[in-house]
Amino acid sequence: MYLKELSELSGISGDEGEVRDFIKSHMASYADEMWVDNVGNLLILKKGRESDKKVLIAAHMDEVGMMVVRINEDGTLGVAPVGGLDMRVCLGKRVRIGDVHGVIGYKAIHLQKKMEDKFPARRDVKVFCGFKNKDEAAENVKLGDYVYFTTTFEEKGEYFSGKAFDDRGGCSILMDLLSSGEPAYDTIFAFLVQEETGLRGSSVVVEQVKPDVAIVVETTTAGDVPELEEYRWATHLGDGPAVTFAHRGYVVDPRVFQTIVETAEKAGIRYQYKRRTAGGTDAFRFARSAYGVPAGVVSIPCRYIHSPVSLMRKDDYHETLKLMQLLVMKGEVKKAWRN
């Protein structure tokens, strides 16, 4: 499992180089072919026991974060989110911009009006790095620099916690699969860029590899929190991999969906359905680019994604891996293709 290392690497959308290099260096010895395409996706071909069909397995390397968009007169930095980031959960957090450390500050409670419950507007969110003025800040930080959370990976009891589990969890599953032997069919392991900014990397993959079926391995929102009634939970921690039947822009191909569900049932793997249809994944792009490919989604449920720290259950990770092993390495995925 590579989740700890992957989680602590820096890879906001458009800045996936560090993650890509890590995966490359650890996976090179397992690859039959490996290339980085024009937009930065890392694509690895692993020959299978059979070569008449091709399987595409994908996870995205990028995480949500922020970017420096302004250097203020007082030496503080204005930032904008990259990907779907709720700025309210960022207040008070430590951040890192290259070697520069900072904190996303806001006026102390003593200085706020009584009962003030509004969160600051995005334009009022500032990063304090201790620069005494604009000039000093400009010597150390440039517009367009990425702003990272500094959360370290923790392992405690039944849980992992850390940043960027969405979708380093998926990347880690792919690496585990790739290093675990020979897949049933020729398989492309795709580590994608810029999913969080609009499913961008995935839009050029089908054209390059012409797969017969695609499965996206994601980390998805749990929603099993006290503020929400149970019928609004998207997934629940501890109930195993979440299988998607429909999400934004795309209803998962019924054969792929059924294949995933039946594989889990036959093997006695605990699984759950992803029970909200909001949010999209790269499956949407795969389905509708080039000649099209039936695509499915398997996700590790995760609490507090798109925030500085998220929480995942170990057994959910391992059950997801087990399900993917059956589909890809054992070849159960074969029930999914059309023609």
Add this chain to the structure above:
Amino acid sequence: MEKLRDLVKKFTEVAGPSGREEEIREAILRSLDGYVDGYRVDKVGNLIVWKNGRENKKILFDAHMDEIGVVVTHVDEVFLRVEPIGGMSPRYLLGTGIRFLVDPPVYGVVGVEGESIEEYNKNLKELSFDKIYVDVCASSKEELKERIKIGTFGVYDSRFRESAGRYVSKAMDDRIGCAVLVQFMRELVDPRYTVYCVFSMQEETGLVGASVAAYDLQPDVAIAVDVTASVDTPKANKRMAMKLDAGPAIKVMDRASISDRGVVDKLIEVAERHGIPHQMEVLILGGTNAAAYQRTRSGIPSATVSIPTRYVHSPHEVVSENDVLNTVKLLKHYVEEAFD
């Protein structure tokens, strides 16, 4: 030959929400038996049929097979929660009922939450899928679970009606387009150019099927046949002009695409030459598969020919039989003169 009315009835009564197009695909394919030179079902589930032409150009017509619907996301004691597939509105669901895609069929009625009159009225006013539930009229959880699961799809439970030159049904969007293309293919004899008809999947979710059909077929021109809003009703939107019985609507623009000028001009020219009633269309909302055809590969000149429809996305979409017949006529003449 099967009457147009029977074709429309058959197509609109099939339950085929986005992603669950198997049954409608079969129905369309069967109705074209003997009328095409070939067909295939592609990787994502589009049905592509063709008739070979005498000359070396390709014209693509598209109608999408899928309709809007719902999917079950939670099974309560004896109640369900659902979310939309495509542009389904919770308002239309109230009082309509849902037919779930299980065998034998299960029907559901829709209720609104509200623990006080004030809350109920508020929920009605700000209606959302979070505030409604579906009652499938089961007496116990056990009974319910056997019939319906999370991930089960449903569509409006409404029937086809014919009345004084009008067809009324759910899923007229875009089964009326499917019926137009089937009728057109049945009447088309020895076409000048090769004609492809794409019965596309998952238009309502995100133009999925059309995007890959365009890539695959690389036609010289692509025309989507879809519905458009008809605003010839009391106090209807004042910024649009489409109406029933004025013939097929040649789309200039909607929110997703601006039709290729050359294709639009040609359609008008053909309609005028043959005395086919037609109207111009500017739709200030929505879009069609033309948007996908237009920007695939190196770009395909694309347009939309629309059948004016009242109450689009409701369980009772209304079209004019004459408009449907005139649309078929327009397409037939267009095929012969498209590149003159």
